[in-house]
Amino acid sequence: MRATSLPLACALLLTPLACKPSADESVAPETAEAPAPEAAPVSPEGNWLGSLALPNNTGLDWILSVQPPEDAPEGPAIAQLWIPQQAVTGVSLGEPVPVPDQPGSYTVSWPQVNATWTLVPGEGPSCTFTQNGQALDCEVAAMSDEAFTEATALRRPQNPEGTPPYVVEELRFENPDAPGVTLAGTLTIPEGPGPHPAVVLLSGSGLQDRDETIFSHKPFWILADHLTRNGVAVLRYDDRGFGESTGDPKLASMEDFASDGWAAVSTLAARPEIDPKRIGLIGHSEGGVTGPLIAATHPKKIAFLVLLAGSGVRGDALLEAQAKLIFASQGMPAAKIEEQVAQSRAVHEVILATAGEDQATLEAKLRELLREQFSALPEGERPTDIDAAIDTQLEVLASPWYVHFIRWDPTKSLEKIKVPVLALNGELDLQVPPDQNIPAIEAALEHNRKLEVVRFPGLNHLFQPAETGAISEYAQIETTIAPEVLETITTWLTKVAKLDKPSKG
Known part of the structure; x- marks a missing residue:
């Protein structure tokens, strides 16, 4: 710095004024009084x-x-x-x-x-x-x-270093179902003639780059490196409209992002180094919802699924549970938490009740509700320009992604899945609480004897070793992904994707 x-x-900076002398500097006497500069x-x-x-x-x-x-x-x-x-x-x-x-x-x-x-x-x-x-x-x-350096310096010892022992290829591919969307990604291919098993990595909510970078952590880079060293080709890509990928994410729903994931699978299947019968999906957070959606839509093209903190309940229920845990971790009083959750619940009820109605109707009803909520706030908390505050809220609450997320029930896809599924969660996950979501996933996949569930004590939503799971800990934790999670994924893939015995790395 x-x-x-x-x-x-x-x-x-603003005016060419001389510095005012300090009290211990000697100053020549003035012959006539003048205002001090x-x-x-x-x-x-x-x-x-x-x-x-x-x-x-x-x-x-x-x-x-x-x-x-x-x-x-x-x-x-x-x-x-x-x-x-x-x-x-x-x-x-x-x-x-x-x-x-x-x-x-x-x-x-x-x-x-x-x-x-x-x-x-x-x-x-x-x-x-x-x-x-x-x-x-x-x-x-x-x-x-x-x-400043100490407060913002972030050590990330798991980030790969040196020349990797595998092929790294930067590529671009189009989504034929979405004109104007070209996705930019990185494909890592193991050594050897192949054809290799492969996975597509699906990121969580919010626009993410191909490494799913957060707080300088790059979990998808570390995961891709680990898997490729163990014989699995990996394609990871920038989300639509982010990084080097094109397209307008504001117009995209979760189904649109799932179609981008399917375009990635199709790209892999066309490669001679890849075995099209051994392509799977690994999705984190929302990627654990879009993954099953892709697999349910293309049941004969996806060989296996890994859900990293994937949700098993409808979006409104997930956000309510998430809000309670996160607000509590921030020290918010219980009464205030209930007040905040009630306001969000009212918004979600409008979104759910307007399913099948047009966008104008949804926005009009949300605008009416938000005006009531803002007007009821104490004077010190009420926005001075309520209309502007409502417009800002509607950019999110009425967006295709948010509306689809609130209305979407993940069990609709999960119930159709017949391929092997590995579902992993950290016990300290405050964003996708395991006690809420793992039972729902297990119930939806009750028919699937190829389901394996692992809950990791002491790990948070990013699968880091944590003290409380609070989001405020993410940046301070040096570990990006706990090694036992990486080994669990690789050991499981050894069985379902018929890998050789995994090597260290």
């Missing part, structure tokens, strides 16, 4: 550690680094944001913008979530924060380069 080029107290506005450049007071009586820590980019050290400073508790790492917020008529104040904004910080640097720095028109109490302090 580049050090500040001028002392903060003397940095000249105002201090120059202080630059926002540096590292800043702050905290927001959330309505649920908990705090949310954030870090801002305002520095010129390393590749343009003489250029303007750019703000980058870290929020460890919310898996936000190094999000670029652009250049700080001086506030008109408020010398020394600067704003940085995150348009995607309608959030704005106003930072007033100096010896006693201060800040304000608003999101969707709602203000939250904000505190900030300067942070040394050393403290």
